[in-house]
Amino acid sequence: MAELSFPKRPYRTKGGVHAPHNKNTAHKESVMMPVPAIVALPMTQHIGAPCKPMVKVGDTVDVGQQIAGSDAFVSAPIHASVSGKVKKIDKITMPDGSKVEAVFIESDGEQRLSPDIKPPKVDSLSDLITAVRNSGLVGLGGAGFPTAVKLNIPSDKNVDTLIINVAECEPYITSDHREILENSWDVISGIITVKEFLNIHRVIIGIENNKPDAIKALREIADSSIDPEDEIRVLPIKATYPQGAEKILIKACTGREVPVGGLPSDAGCLVMNVGSIAFISRYLKTGIPLISRRLTVDGGCIENPVNVIVPIGTPIKEVIDFVGGYKEQPYKLIMGGPMMGISLPNDDLYVLKQNNAILALSEKEAKYNEPTACIRCGKCLDACPMRLQPLELANAANRGDIDALKAYNAMNCMECGCCSFTCPAKRHLVQNIRMGKALIQKAKRDEIAANKGGKK
Amino acid sequence: MESKLHVSSSPHFKGNNSTRRIMLDVIIALCPAAIAACVIFGLRSMVLIGVCVSTCVLLEYASRKIMKRDTTIGDLSAVVTGLLLALNLPVDINPLIAMFGCLIAIVVVKQMFGGIGMNFVNPALAARIVLLVSFPSAMMHWVTAAGAPAAAQIDATTSATPLAAAPGVYSYIDLLIGRCGGSIGEVCAVALILGGIYLVVRRVISPIIPCVYLATAALMSLIVGLDPLYQLLSGGLLLGAIFMATDYTTSPVTKWGKVIFAVGCGFFTILLRAYSNMPEGVSFSILLMNILVPHIERLTTPRTLGYVKKAKGEKK
Numbered sequence: 001m002a003e004l005s006f007p008k009r010p011y012r013t014k015g016g017v018h019a020p021h022n023k024n025t026a027h028k029e030s031v032m033m034p035v036p037a038i039v040a041l042p043m044t045q046h047i048g049a050p051c052k053p054m055v056k057v058g059d060t061v062d063v064g065q066q067i068a069g070s071d072a073f074v075s076a077p078i079h080a081s082v083s084g085k086v087k088k089i090d091k092i093t094m095p096d097g098s099k100v101e102a103v104f105i106e107s108d109g110e111q112r113l114s115p116d117i118k119p120p121k122v123d124s125l126s127d128l129i130t131a132v133r134n135s136g137l138v139g140l141g142g143a144g145f146p147t148a149v150k151l152n153i154p155s156d157k158n159v160d161t162l163i164i165n166v167a168e169c170e171p172y173i174t175s176d177h178r179e180i181l182e183n184s185w186d187v188i189s190g191i192i193t194v195k196e197f198l199n200i201h202r203v204i205i206g207i208e209n210n211k212p213d214a215i216k217a218l219r220e221i222a223d224s225s226i227d228p229e230d231e232i233r234v235l236p237i238k239a240t241y242p243q244g245a246e247k248i249l250i251k252a253c254t255g256r257e258v259p260v261g262g263l264p265s266d267a268g269c270l271v272m273n274v275g276s277i278a279f280i281s282r283y284l285k286t287g288i289p290l291i292s293r294r295l296t297v298d299g300g301c302i303e304n305p306v307n308v309i310v311p312i313g314t315p316i317k318e319v320i321d322f323v324g325g326y327k328e329q330p331y332k333l334i335m336g337g338p339m340m341g342i343s344l345p346n347d348d349l350y351v352l353k354q355n356n357a358i359l360a361l362s363e364k365e366a367k368y369n370e371p372t373a374c375i376r377c378g379k380c381l382d383a384c385p386m387r388l389q390p391l392e393l394a395n396a397a398n399r400g401d402i403d404a405l406k407a408y409n410a411m412n413c414m415e416c417g418c419c420s421f422t423c424p425a426k427r428h429l430v431q432n433i434r435m436g437k438a439l440i441q442k443a444k445r446d447e448i449a450a451n452k453g454g455k456k
Numbered sequence: 457m458e459s460k461l462h463v464s465s466s467p468h469f470k471g472n473n474s475t476r477r478i479m480l481d482v483i484i485a486l487c488p489a490a491i492a493a494c495v496i497f498g499l500r501s502m503v504l505i506g507v508c509v510s511t512c513v514l515l516e517y518a519s520r521k522i523m524k525r526d527t528t529i530g531d532l533s534a535v536v537t538g539l540l541l542a543l544n545l546p547v548d549i550n551p552l553i554a555m556f557g558c559l560i561a562i563v564v565v566k567q568m569f570g571g572i573g574m575n576f577v578n579p580a581l582a583a584r585i586v587l588l589v590s591f592p593s594a595m596m597h598w599v600t601a602a603g604a605p606a607a608a609q610i611d612a613t614t615s616a617t618p619l620a621a622a623p624g625v626y627s628y629i630d631l632l633i634g635r636c637g638g639s640i641g642e643v644c645a646v647a648l649i650l651g652g653i654y655l656v657v658r659r660v661i662s663p664i665i666p667c668v669y670l671a672t673a674a675l676m677s678l679i680v681g682l683d684p685l686y687q688l689l690s691g692g693l694l695l696g697a698i699f700m701a702t703d704y705t706t707s708p709v710t711k712w713g714k715v716i717f718a719v720g721c722g723f724f725t726i727l728l729r730a731y732s733n734m735p736e737g738v739s740f741s742i743l744l745m746n747i748l749v750p751h752i753e754r755l756t757t758p759r760t761l762g763y764v765k766k767a768k769g770e771k772k
């Protein structure tokens with residue numbers, strides 16, 4: 001195999017938009033949230049099979065005790081984030097509107113650590129994968145894909161590059177940025193663990209060039225004797241949205257393209273979020289599973305924007321009250337970033353594992369305009385990082401034309417929002433395309449059902 | 457507070473682009489040409505522009521009302537159409553003819569096909585061609601421009617356009633600053649180029665169409681034995697290449713589509729100028745390419761990220 005080289009500068013990527021950065025919290029130390037009176041832990045906080053509760057109402061639980069799990073390959077166990085009593089197990093509404101069973105734990109305020117917690121013994125790759133699975137880790141960048149599944153690379157894939165995603169291209173969000181500034185050693189030692197067990201010799205830390213202090217901090221460690229072979233390099237990439245999207249980051253860092261419908265491993269890459277990698281290093285040291293996370297609380301309606309370290313399952317309302325509450329009635333409340341996050345119907349929801357931000361946006365920030373007629377300016381095409389034709393996709397979706405949707409590669413749309421952001425006619429392109437993707441999936445399911453001789 | 461929260465699909469941020477802003481930029485870009493028209497042909501040009509713009513806006517308003525659709529004059533696209541049409545007319549045209557042109561542009565070409573973004577040919581261009589066919593003498597009555605060379609004079613008040621004049625009558629300088637006969641907006645090359653630069657800088661248009669159009673026209677001129685620079689600077693070529701061929705609705709949205717479209721425009725423009733008995737080929741060539749846009753777009757779908765051509769024999 002040819003010697004892998006490190007790119008001097010990022011490879012060219014197409015499209016993207018200059019969304020305002022609004023990184024108001026980048027220079028503020030994260031604050032620790034006190035233990036809430038009650039937490040709710042939904043059974044799906046990841047992509048994959050839902051967990052089953054392992055506790056009953058009335059049980060006493062300790063911090064870090066596993067309270068739910070699943071035997072499915074793609075899943076991640078859930079642990080108690082507070083010590084106390086299981087108060088009820090009930091359905092709650094998730095941000096996307098689905099109803100999911102959740103375990104409610106009333107805190108006794110003691111934060112008694114479970115006696116089972118001890119650092120895992122990791123001598124091989126399979127030990128590492130088991131350990132990561134037991135830790136309940138999912139991708140902390142927002143998608144929530146179980147990390148253990150990611151590390152379990154099929155043997156027919158040749159993964160030679162580990163990419164650490166610190167692009168954090170969504171406006172406002174700084175939780176990864178703060179992770180680096182506050183825990184840079186965890187980041188690097190996590191990288192070293194993963195790269196050693198996976199036998200990867202090229203690690204590229206892709207970081208947007210609007211974080212010079214984080215670049216400096218990482219370089220100082222990566223250039224030290226901790227990395228004698230110089231296999232870990234920091235690559236500053238341009239600060240345009242969406243550089244942090246997996247496929248775009250892979251292109252920028254390696255010049256490779258993930259084939260349509262494929263996975264990063266098809267391009268020889270493993271992409272991990274910086275928060276996830278730092279967590280792995282801490283978990284191997286302490287054995288404390290994923291029970292808290294850092295999230296950015298910001299937006300024009302928040303009194304005192306800051307990064308908060310919160311126990312998973314904390315009510316969102318309490319998190320907001322903790323940072324000083326609302327300055328004014330928010331126009332929109334968003335879980336995640338303003339480009340891809342989900343807008344919430346109320347603040348009666350709970351912090352999830354993959355939840356990297358809560359934003360309370362004012363009407364001015366999240367302005368809404370009625371869509372007008374498409375003027376065929378072509379700006380959506382220029383903005384699309386996947387080089388799709390958003391206007392054609394949206395039109396096909398509105399017509400319900402599945403063949404056209406497929407011909408225009410609808411499934412390759414990652415719903416990044418660049419097209420809607422840039423459209424002068426304010427058309428709801430992403431919304432329409434999402435609808436179109438659902439149509440394709442439905443058609444596929446129907447076809448499978450028909451082939452099986454199903455009734456429908 | 458719950459009920460007051462707005463829920464909608466992502467993205468929750470929108471850029472500052474708007475249709476109105478884009479149209480405003482086009483109007484700003486046309487200002488140098490409009491001012492040049494006033495200087496060259498006198499205040500009568502202003503009156504003509506005023507008639508066309510106000511008629512277009514009024515017709516847009518009225519036709520939307522009659523068709524019971526929401527009012528769209530706020531997006532300023534009717535102003536742009538009126539302005540473009542005026543700049544394509546001779547200065548002493550009968551205002552009634554001009555108003556008839558507005559009717560063709562706004563009502564027939566634009567609103568009957570569904571309004572902004574739906575028409576398949578450029579409204580101002582289509583109107584110009586209809587007028588040219590219906591009122592040929594009025595549409596080709598070229599009042600002598602201020603400072604035009606005496607040799608171009610046809611009679612006491614009119615003079616030949618650069619394309620009709622004998623070679624050597626007009627110098628390049630005449631063409632650049634508009635000391636020549638022609639419709640009020642096409643004569644001053646400098647003003648048009650200024651407007652074009654503004655549009656590119658403001659990212660309203662991509663430079664692909666004007667540049668490829670002009671380059672193809674120059675090349676074609678060489679091939680058919682015409683003076684390329686003279687061809688580029690005379691007649692409606694600059695106005696067409698910068699403002700008409702770049703019309704969003706009637707030009708391709710894909711990059712390579714724009715290239716093919718512009719090559720076609722340039723090719724046919726010079727072909728018509730050289731071999732047809734029409735005085736000008738710009739309008740017809742753009743109109744022809746307008747009609748081909750859907751096909752051009754289908755041929756030039758961009759390759760999506762990660763798309764690999766299936767090797768021969770590969771399944772699925």
Ligand code: SF4
Pocket residue numbers: 373374375376377378379380381390391422423424425426427429709
């Ligand atoms: S950006 Fe909007 S107006 Fe422009 S072509 Fe795309 S959908 Fe149409």
Ligand code: SF4
Pocket residue numbers: 383384385386387388389390412413414415416417418419420429430433
């Ligand atoms: S949301 Fe989809 S179509 Fe729109 S820019 Fe992103 S990838 Fe392209």
